Amino acid sequence: MSDTTTIGLTIDGQKVNVPSGTSIMDAAEAIGVHIPRLCYHPDLSLQGSCRVCIVEVKGVPFFMASCSVTASEGMEILTNSPEIRQARRDIVELLLDNHPKECQTCERDGRCELQNLAYDLGVRERLFEGERKEFPVESSSHAVVRDAERCILCGRCIRVCAEIQGVHNLSQHGRGFETVVCPAHGSPMDESVCIQCGQCINVCPTAALLEKRHTDAVWAALADPKKHVVVQTAPSIRAAIGEGFGLPVGTPCTGMMVTALRRLGFDAVFDTDLAADLTIVEEASEFLRRLEAGGPMPMITSCSPGWVSFMEKFYPELAPHASTCRSPMSMMSALLKTYYAEKIECDPEDIFVVAVMPCVAKKYEAARPEHYLNETTPLTDAVLTTRELIWMIKCYGIDFSALPDGLFDAPLGISTGAGVIFGTTGGVMEATLRTASEWITKDPSTPLEFTEVRAVEGLREVDVEIGDMTVKLGVANGLVNAKSLLDKVVSGEQEFHVIEIMACPGGCIGGGGQPYPPSNYQILDPALCAKRARALYSIDSQQSMRRSHDNPAVKALYDEFLGEPGGPKAHELLHTHYEAKLPRGIR
Numbered sequence: 001m002s003d004t005t006t007i008g009l010t011i012d013g014q015k016v017n018v019p020s021g022t023s024i025m026d027a028a029e030a031i032g033v034h035i036p037r038l039c040y041h042p043d044l045s046l047q048g049s050c051r052v053c054i055v056e057v058k059g060v061p062f063f064m065a066s067c068s069v070t071a072s073e074g075m076e077i078l079t080n081s082p083e084i085r086q087a088r089r090d091i092v093e094l095l096l097d098n099h100p101k102e103c104q105t106c107e108r109d110g111r112c113e114l115q116n117l118a119y120d121l122g123v124r125e126r127l128f129e130g131e132r133k134e135f136p137v138e139s140s141s142h143a144v145v146r147d148a149e150r151c152i153l154c155g156r157c158i159r160v161c162a163e164i165q166g167v168h169n170l171s172q173h174g175r176g177f178e179t180v181v182c183p184a185h186g187s188p189m190d191e192s193v194c195i196q197c198g199q200c201i202n203v204c205p206t207a208a209l210l211e212k213r214h215t216d217a218v219w220a221a222l223a224d225p226k227k228h229v230v231v232q233t234a235p236s237i238r239a240a241i242g243e244g245f246g247l248p249v250g251t252p253c254t255g256m257m258v259t260a261l262r263r264l265g266f267d268a269v270f271d272t273d274l275a276a277d278l279t280i281v282e283e284a285s286e287f288l289r290r291l292e293a294g295g296p297m298p299m300i301t302s303c304s305p306g307w308v309s310f311m312e313k314f315y316p317e318l319a320p321h322a323s324t325c326r327s328p329m330s331m332m333s334a335l336l337k338t339y340y341a342e343k344i345e346c347d348p349e350d351i352f353v354v355a356v357m358p359c360v361a362k363k364y365e366a367a368r369p370e371h372y373l374n375e376t377t378p379l380t381d382a383v384l385t386t387r388e389l390i391w392m393i394k395c396y397g398i399d400f401s402a403l404p405d406g407l408f409d410a411p412l413g414i415s416t417g418a419g420v421i422f423g424t425t426g427g428v429m430e431a432t433l434r435t436a437s438e439w440i441t442k443d444p445s446t447p448l449e450f451t452e453v454r455a456v457e458g459l460r461e462v463d464v465e466i467g468d469m470t471v472k473l474g475v476a477n478g479l480v481n482a483k484s485l486l487d488k489v490v491s492g493e494q495e496f497h498v499i500e501i502m503a504c505p506g507g508c509i510g511g512g513g514q515p516y517p518p519s520n521y522q523i524l525d526p527a528l529c530a531k532r533a534r535a536l537y538s539i540d541s542q543q544s545m546r547r548s549h550d551n552p553a554v555k556a557l558y559d560e561f562l563g564e565p566g567g568p569k570a571h572e573l574l575h576t577h578y579e580a581k582l583p584r585g586i587r
Helices: 024-030 082-097 113-120 156-162 201-205 217-221 235-239 239-247 254-264 274-294 305-314 318-321 328-336 341-344 360-365 387-395 417-423 427-441 479-492 526-541 552-562 568-574
Strands: 006-011 014-019 054-057 076-078 144-146 170-174 179-180 209-211 229-233 268-271 353-356 384-387 461-464 470-477 498-502
Touching: 006 024, 006 268, 014 156, 024 054, 054 082, 082 113, 082 254, 113 235, 156 201, 156 217, 156 461, 156 479, 179 229, 217 229, 217 341, 217 384, 217 387, 217 470, 229 274, 229 328, 235 254, 235 274, 235 387, 235 417, 235 526, 239 341, 239 387, 254 268, 254 387, 268 274, 274 328, 274 417, 274 427, 274 552, 274 568, 305 360, 305 479, 318 328, 318 417, 328 341, 328 360, 328 568, 353 360, 353 387, 384 387, 417 526, 427 461, 427 498, 470 479, 479 498, 552 568
Parallel strands: 006 076, 229 268, 229 353, 353 384, 470 498
Antiparallel strands: 006 014, 054 076, 144 209, 170 179, 461 470
16 A cells, blocks of 8 residues: 555656645755745744745646645646746735835844845836825834834734734734734724734734834933943843844853943943842742742742733733732842942932843833832833844944953842743743742752753643642743633632743743844744753853852842841832733723
């Protein structure tokens, strides 16, 4: 009997055998033939709307979309006939003729898939003039700016919002030139169910969706002699920033990053990892108190602002389960405008705090009234994404890859390996276990590594033995995965002690503000996330201190300023609250 799991076909004169069910596009990739595409994304459902990936199939009187047509036995396919090349070029020319003529000033210049495709296909002029779509820029959101004139209606943002994040905030409205991707009823983003995670920005092939720019405010602060400008950097930045300067994916760049920030003119450079250590001490204390008090369980991590927004809008009944700890960013900013301000005898109003974060939702977090020092003073004055920092370094003319290693400023730059792994999914859980296991057992020789909670794949449920106690844990990244855990909690189907949720696939390393990846990777690519994660685990393994509560700077903070973990002072500065929130107009 013949093997029915494999089929044979011919592509551009080459015979190829592929598994049954393979798309024409993937069959072509198997022999090194790259078929151009725009709407296609390997981690999203098939849409087949852009038609850029069309091919010619012998015996079929029309061109076929290679992304959505399954290869069949005996097919004879041409991917580059003169007719196909001309048709593809016509399609791209029509897209460009309805597109803004702003390439030189566009944020995606050089990293735009439409621009690159136009170059590859030999589009050298605009052929059609006349009516063109016109929409205003929609910038109501704290984090995500929507420019519908740059949209090519590929549908990637719609699909990532629905299929990866489970939010379903975006859809197509209208017809013809009036077709636009936006929230329901054409609502502004800040009046929608948008959780401001920025994954729509990551998958957009043009610049129809971008983070709200904070670079101008940072440049102005750096130029103001009256401002003491300090910066803090999240764990995952050091694992991704090198990609913006041509370094291999997964290259740890901590020291070069610190030096670059000093050369930009920051008065002090601090490490958000220290605040991650502080978060672990507070979370572990909170967890033990909940254990003693009998709940509420499970305790759910709250350091991902996209997840917090999702919870407040979609699972408000779980708000009491969220840890009351601020995120490491907001903890560090609170310390900078209190503890640090006292240390350097500076008015908090004169300290300008910049946070470099992998997550555009951190811009939203910084603007929340819960994270203000008083009615007029935010704890965090500006949030730069990794992409924005890369641009600032390039703008300043700094040769990043040639920089010597620098060191963070003490004491708020001293951290442990546990703080570093906050940047990847499962890292918060593992860091918490390192501290909680020692505190529960009173044994300092408990394990340092809990590899069973390292979960780049998206979802994991696991039991961990700590002494004579079995701790039930859940880890999720990407909010569709989180729904699987949360629905079990709400229904009572499953009991957990602790759940870690990161809004973005892979955790912070896959955040909505991370660098657009090199051409041999895709956004959402597990291999990309895994390499960035390995960089953080490598840094962790080389640290002399790997438990958060062993950090001498954290101990000094409690001794000199905060008092005991979870105490009144610590609770005032390091904790917050969450509540049900519905967008305006939907209540």
